[in-house]
Amino acid sequence: MIADFETGAVSVQQFTDTVSSLFPDNCLSNQDIVMAWQSVLGAPVAEIIHAARPLVASGRLLLASNTNPLHWRSVAACLLTSGIEAPAVLSFEVGHTKPSEKFFSAILEADQRVGDQAIFIDDLGRNVAAARQHGIPGRIHSDPQKTAEWLRELSAARWDS
Known part of the structure; x- marks a missing residue:
């Protein structure tokens, strides 16, 4: 179910x-x-929200999530309150979940920049491995502080170049 x-x-x-x-x-x-x-949903992690805002502002954030309409309503509201509004590829909308090939095909179809400019971040190694199989570099998220720091460094490096 x-x-x-x-x-x-x-x-x-x-x-x-x-x-x-x-x-x-x-x-x-x-x-x-x-x-x-x-009730199982937690609040967004402030450090990651702050680090993601520059990506949102430059139109460089695409969300991709295994989720359902109930959870997405709450998550989207929290993100919006936090200043994060970005296009999203959602499993309940595309009919497939990560790590399936069809989910990653939906990501690639959602934004033509994904193929050559994206970095996929996920807390599950199997999802990161699937992204890499589809030509999308990936990073495993395990620590919010480290992920936020990495996002800040990535954003600064890309904007300075």
Whole structure:
């Protein structure tokens, strides 16, 4: 069910109805399920937000995420509040998740600059490896401070050249 939800095969209504039906007497409302589902999301990491803003300002940020419509609504609102508004390739919209070939094809189709100017950052090595197989250099994110520092250095180097 979750895989179908994250690839857009199941709507929010279908998802919440199915989860509700798993509990005795449908004791959870769809709104209860939405609130519980959203509770796993954390706040954006300030250091990464600050480091990403110059990329947003120069039109050089493309978000790519395995996500579902409920999580994306919350994440997009947090990003917007943080000053991050960028195009996105989202699994529930493209019907595929990372690390699938079709997800990376969707990234390449979303922005023609991806093929020769992108660097893919992800916390899962298998996703970074898949990006590299599609000709997109990758970096594994494991520490917010280090990723933010690397983004700042990358932004400065590219703008100075």
